[in-house]
Amino acid sequence: MRSKQPTIWDIAIKLNVSISTVSRALRNAPDINPETKKAVLDLAHQLDYQPNTIATSLRKNKTDIIGVMVPEFVHAFFPSIILGIQEVANAAGYKVMVMQSGESLEIEKHNLQAMVSSRVDGLILAITRETNDYEHIISAQRKGLPIVFFNRVVDELQGSKVMVDDYKGAYIAVQHLIQTGCRRIAHLAGPENMTIGRNRLNGYLDALKAHQVPIEDELIMHCDFVDGRARACTQRLLTMENRPDALFAVNDPTAIEALICIRENGLSIPDDIALAGFSNAPHGAFVTPSLTSVVQPIHEIGGLAAQLLLRQIKAPQQFIPETHVLDTTLVIRQSTRAKPE
Amino acid sequence: MRSKQPTIWDIAIKLNVSISTVSRALRNAPDINPETKKAVLDLAHQLDYQPNTIATSLRKNKTDIIGVMVPEFVHAFFPSIILGIQEVANAAGYKVMVMQSGESLEIEKHNLQAMVSSRVDGLILAITRETNDYEHIISAQRKGLPIVFFNRVVDELQGSKVMVDDYKGAYIAVQHLIQTGCRRIAHLAGPENMTIGRNRLNGYLDALKAHQVPIEDELIMHCDFVDGRARACTQRLLTMENRPDALFAVNDPTAIEALICIRENGLSIPDDIALAGFSNAPHGAFVTPSLTSVVQPIHEIGGLAAQLLLRQIKAPQQFIPETHVLDTTLVIRQSTRAKPE
DNA sequence: TCTATTTCCGATAACGTTTCCGGTAACGTT
DNA sequence: AACGTTACCGGAAACGTTATCGGAAATAGA
Incomplete structure (x- = not known):
């Protein structure tokens, strides 16, 4: 019963134009008559047309998705960071795909494969506590996948890193x-x-x-x-x-x-x-x-990691890995004694 | 500098077979010589070949991804539910794509569009506190997208629902x-x-x-x-x-x-x-x-929602929406007085 | 009036898979 | 010897886009 979604073909036929023209109208290309463009957009809206990003991704060889993998997210730490990531990623037109490894190296490997297979444009990663073999990560990097590490950082891996002091x-x-x-x-x-x-x-x-x-x-x-x-x-x-x-x-x-x-x-x-x-x-x-x-600075960690990643995605060739160390401060509450004076 | 990833073409040429054969080998189809199959698999492993799921999704018209959208995940509630979702989804061979609406109707609409565009196979959704117009959700359902609602449930929408008492x-x-x-x-x-x-x-x-x-x-x-x-x-x-x-x-x-x-x-x-x-x-x-x-029963909510969704995905035509109400109990701690006898 | 330019549009080849439809060779059966 | 089966494989279309290329019509320049 699943009604098929409309494609640019459906629009093209109804309007008696070619799919090229429809495509041009939808991604507002320069060389198109304003009137036909309007006609296309109107019909698209009327049909509730949603572009098939899968086809676009296949064609353009990029997904506009950045992957995020964290060990867990039931404690507030990683979710807060993901919030920061999403803000800058969304602002730049990227979607965010979140996965968790559950502190398991095996799941980490599996998820990483899935990310590579889904051709995410980049990855922000906090490794598992049991990750002591980095071959799967290096392999992904060899394939050209930009990766930014944060929080759980390790010397053996190269790439941009965001950590705190x-x-x-x-x-x-x-x-x-x-x-x-x-x-x-x-x-x-x-x-x-x-x-x-x-x-x-x-x-x-x-x-x-x-x-x-x-x-x-x-x-x-x-x-x-x-x-x-x-x-x-x-x-x-x-x-x-x-x-x-x-x-x-x-x-x-x-x-x-x-x-x-x-x-x-x-x-x-x-x-x-x-x-x-x-x-x-x-x-x-x-x-x-x-x-x-x-x-x-939890929120800042995520934002910074996303910025570094986007920079690397957009200019992969002239990119030089950066390691950022953010400042830490002490908040004194009741679980320690007051300073004696 | 981004090295292109190997495709079944690369394998086919190196082995002097057709891409059909390679494809058959990789998704172990029946009619293939065990020897050529082994050769393909070996080379695939050697090249570190990862299938392009985008192409597969386009061809097969399904993504094996289920989307999850929640209002926020800095409190532990929704993350715990997502955990439950991921467990049953992963076990069934599905990936999970998590998004948050930040309690904003506008972001909810935008994210939902993105989900529809990415052609997720189904969606598990907890709406925003400010969601009082349901057209975007109904529109997605009209397109054939199976949606399971949980926690934030509303009478105006039909579909499977998971809630507690x-x-x-x-x-x-x-x-x-x-x-x-x-x-x-x-x-x-x-x-x-x-x-x-x-x-x-x-x-x-x-x-x-x-x-x-x-x-x-x-x-x-x-x-x-x-x-x-x-x-x-x-x-x-x-x-x-x-x-x-x-x-x-x-x-x-x-x-x-x-x-x-x-x-x-x-x-x-x-x-x-x-x-x-x-x-x-x-x-x-x-x-x-x-x-x-x-x-x-937080964990159970997620698992149940995922099960209902998967059932609907696999048999969309004979699917009848179900509403499940899970039990609640009281845990008495120190913030209320002890029962007087 | 003729040419040069612009404006708009269509045909078509990709992108990397899966799948349907055949087709060849080897084998067994009468 | 002729035929049907089986086992294996290749060709090619399709999924829905984008992008390149070229062409027709309209406009401009002389």
Whole structure:
């Protein structure tokens, strides 16, 4: 029963002109009589004609679609970034196709293939936490697919990258913990193969060194963004003979898991244990105690990534990869002690 | 510099066979010599050949893509549903294209056009809060596009619908407030043109009636899902001469706005004012006090919607629209008083 | 009046697939 | 020896556009 959609053929026949003329009218080409153009447009509107972008894409060899793949989007972080991407992409006449890898390398590979097969004009990508083999990505790049990486960035891949100053963010967060009197500061860390994890760890380490706080390896727990692991790690930390008096979490979801665990153990924040996160979302403001966190310009990340990608799409030959590092700042809330003066 | 991607032509020439043969090999058709098939597949793999789905879509007149449009996805509600959609869609060999309307009718229209133009095989849609004209949707349906509606559902449109038992959810939430001693219960309501808003309002009203609690019109505030309005409404309620002793919010984001407002006014929850929401997300568990809320089977909504859509796609002629109403239950947390015995 | 230019339009070949319709060769059956 | 079957393959049309090319008519320039 599916009624077929009208094509330029239908319009051409009804108006007794050629499909060339119809095509010209629809994509307002210069050499056409204003009257016939109007006739075509009127009929098109009357038939509720919608151009078949598939045919156009095949012919023009471009889809005007940019793909976005993120590990997940149930936390607000990636959705907010996608918002930023969509704004600049739509403004430039591009559509956005969103996929999620679910933190699975296999799905990432599969989705990437699908993107390549659908001939997206470019891709904005945050890799999986388990992505340690980059052949599928490099293969796509070899095919000429422009890719911009963000958030989860890795040295082995080349291409434009958008990241934030993870090192500085971690440094100032840990410094703040030290300055408010904490001495045994644990770190719920991210994956070490990713720049984001390494930089935050380094910021943590250097802040400790700079303030002559001894580094203890058993206080560094790798949670690696996997759900539930932060809770287990926190539990281990809390039952140590010499309990830490502060936690610095690699991101907010990790911090919130820790917060719940601490609360369940009947300890108070920040009196027994202070807690700082790395902001993925505005939600940290709503938990109690509200979360001290490093904030990053989320919206800007998406917009910038899209801009870089569009630039590369439009001039692929003279394009030189750029790495942008956006600034981070600390927002002090209730989960850390007030600065003593 | 963009290297062109290999086509079945390249394979055919290198192997000295026709493109028909290559095509047969790639989509393992029956009548082909196993040896030539192997040769084709080997070369395809070696060239890293990826079929051009655009050409396939044009030829086969279907894209194997289902579109999803939601009002927003920075809150966890819609992303969770999309997760459910993706699972069943991917399992059935479909890709999912996600768009958001940003609660704007204009963007909804534009995106819908884009979906129609890209010839998605079907659409799962939650309309905007300001969508009161349905011509664009009906027009798409006339073109034969199968559409399944969810969450934001409206009587004027026909097609399969997936919703939850809003009436019952609201009823039991308000009943619980009454049974824990609340007498002046305000409602932060949703838009009245949407079934979801009406049903929750009716549940609220009927619960009051059933327990002989007088209905006061000035306690019903229409926040209509717009950011910030719940806060203003709550503020108005709190400064009334005769302050309500409970709030029932149409959803959790609304409830959380109210919670913050109440907290800022120095009032305590649930002692001064009890608060209940309608669960869009698991986040209600993390705020303090944790939020009493009506829970709905979020994941199931997406999966069911996708199933209904796929069924309609595969047998459009003998398809009869179905409306599914999923069950809701109440989770009692700290934002309402404990049941008195 | 004749040529040169402009204005508008049609025919047609692509784009990369799938699919229908044949066609050849090898084989088995009478 | 003639025929029907089978197994495999190629040709070519089609999907709905865009873009190139050339041609006819109208206009301009001399």
